[in-house]
Amino acid sequence: MNNSILVTRSSMPEYQEYIDEIKEIWDSHWLTNMGVKHKELQAELVSYLKVPSIDLLTNGHMALELSLQALHLPKGSEVITTPFTFASTTHAIVRNGLEPVFCDINPVDFTMDVTKIEALITDKTSAIMPVHVYGNICDVEEIQRIADKYGLKVIYDAAHTFGVEYKKKGIGSFGDVSCFSFHATKVFNTIEGGAACFADQDFGLDLYRLKNFGIRGPETVDGVGANAKMNEFCAAMGLCNLRHVDEEIAKRKAVVERYMEHLDGVDGLQMNPIQKDVKPNYAYFPVIFEENVFGATRNEVMEALAEQGIGSRKYFYPLTNTFDCFHGKYDPSQTPVALHLSKRVLTLPLYADLSLEDVNRICKIILNCKR
Numbered sequence: 001m002n003n004s005i006l007v008t009r010s011s012m013p014e015y016q017e018y019i020d021e022i023k024e025i026w027d028s029h030w031l032t033n034m035g036v037k038h039k040e041l042q043a044e045l046v047s048y049l050k051v052p053s054i055d056l057l058t059n060g061h062m063a064l065e066l067s068l069q070a071l072h073l074p075k076g077s078e079v080i081t082t083p084f085t086f087a088s089t090t091h092a093i094v095r096n097g098l099e100p101v102f103c104d105i106n107p108v109d110f111t112m113d114v115t116k117i118e119a120l121i122t123d124k125t126s127a128i129m130p131v132h133v134y135g136n137i138c139d140v141e142e143i144q145r146i147a148d149k150y151g152l153k154v155i156y157d158a159a160h161t162f163g164v165e166y167k168k169k170g171i172g173s174f175g176d177v178s179c180f181s182f183h184a185t186k187v188f189n190t191i192e193g194g195a196a197c198f199a200d201q202d203f204g205l206d207l208y209r210l211k212n213f214g215i216r217g218p219e220t221v222d223g224v225g226a227n228a229k230m231n232e233f234c235a236a237m238g239l240c241n242l243r244h245v246d247e248e249i250a251k252r253k254a255v256v257e258r259y260m261e262h263l264d265g266v267d268g269l270q271m272n273p274i275q276k277d278v279k280p281n282y283a284y285f286p287v288i289f290e291e292n293v294f295g296a297t298r299n300e301v302m303e304a305l306a307e308q309g310i311g312s313r314k315y316f317y318p319l320t321n322t323f324d325c326f327h328g329k330y331d332p333s334q335t336p337v338a339l340h341l342s343k344r345v346l347t348l349p350l351y352a353d354l355s356l357e358d359v360n361r362i363c364k365i366i367l368n369c370k371r
């Protein structure tokens with residue numbers, strides 16, 4: 001179908017811009033292992049993201065997984081996290097031999113409900129791993145207060161918050177570590193890629209070694225690391241995309257504003273509010289469909305859109321604490337707000353080049369479902 005619309009569309013530079021960017025790689029035959037492009041992108045991102053230090057990795061998941069490893073949390077200790085996220089967050093905890101403890105989310109911006117964290121802390125708790133979900137930032141001040149009070153590490157899944165600032169500070173400068181994803185579907189992409197932001201240089205050195213097999217020196221391997229180095233072609237894509245990302249975010253803003261013109265105030269629909277003191281990035285446009293008021297369920301709306309060739313996603317459904325791989329180990333009724341929202345949320349198409357006419361069309365289909 002010609003007029004079909006996907007839920008997202010990767011940002012790309014002009015073909016020639018990328019070709020020019022990779023010329024140097026061709027000439028040098030240096031394809032990976034922290035080459036020129038890697039270093040250049042690293043330097044540009046430290047400044048763009050307003051963070052103390054950054055390391056680049058193959059993807060956002062490895063940033064999370066290796067950051068947790070580099071924090072050296074006691075094996076089997078508990079990490080308080082959210083089930084209203086992508087599989088990666090929970091998997092990074094479990095794959096490190098740590099125990100996820102699920103905290104509910106608040107019903108306004110869907111980030112971790114900070115009033116419910118302290119009740120979950122035990123003598124086995126070692127860290128808090130919240131998610132800045134959809135680009136909405138967590139209550140970073142309250143989370144830090146709790147972490148300081150109990151001596152816990154804080155690692156943010158910042159996969160959705162590229163370029164977001166809070167009180168003029170880069171969102172990646174909060175907590176012990178913040179991990180971004182530069183996956184093709186994210187606001188900023190390096191095709192596949194990710195990064196960890198941190199201030200502690202000892203942590204940074206550990207992470208740097210862990211992404212390169214735990215190699216300390218030519219004859220010393222003292223960490224059980226992985227291979228998670230960003231290659232030069234991905235870094236080159238990042239350098240190109242970074243030149244246009246502000247423009248892309250501005251276009252996303254126009255799309256979101258058009259959605260709001262149509263959908264804000266409609267009974268039975270809930271959207272995330274603009275947060276105070278935050279420079280947003282318009283990463284996603286989630287809508288909650290309260291079927292008792294709106295008259296149609298989330299699934300019915302999704303089908304109505306699909307019939308017209310329009311993609312949407314049940315993002316995040318199911319909750320990670322219901323995943324088959326955990327064999328019923330966790331009880332999703334302990335996170336009732338997340339459970340309720342996961343059954344009603346639909347994220348609508350949102351990308352820089354989505355036309356406002358298409359947004360009008362999408363909203364018309366949605367409003368036609370109202371009964």
Ligand SMILES: *Cc1c(COP(=O)(O)O)cnc(C)c1O
Nearest residue numbers: 059060061086088159181182183
């Ligand atoms: C995309 C994403 C990740 C994983 O990032 P990749 O770069 O795809 O590995 C982790 N957490 C969240 C919330 C994400 O959306």
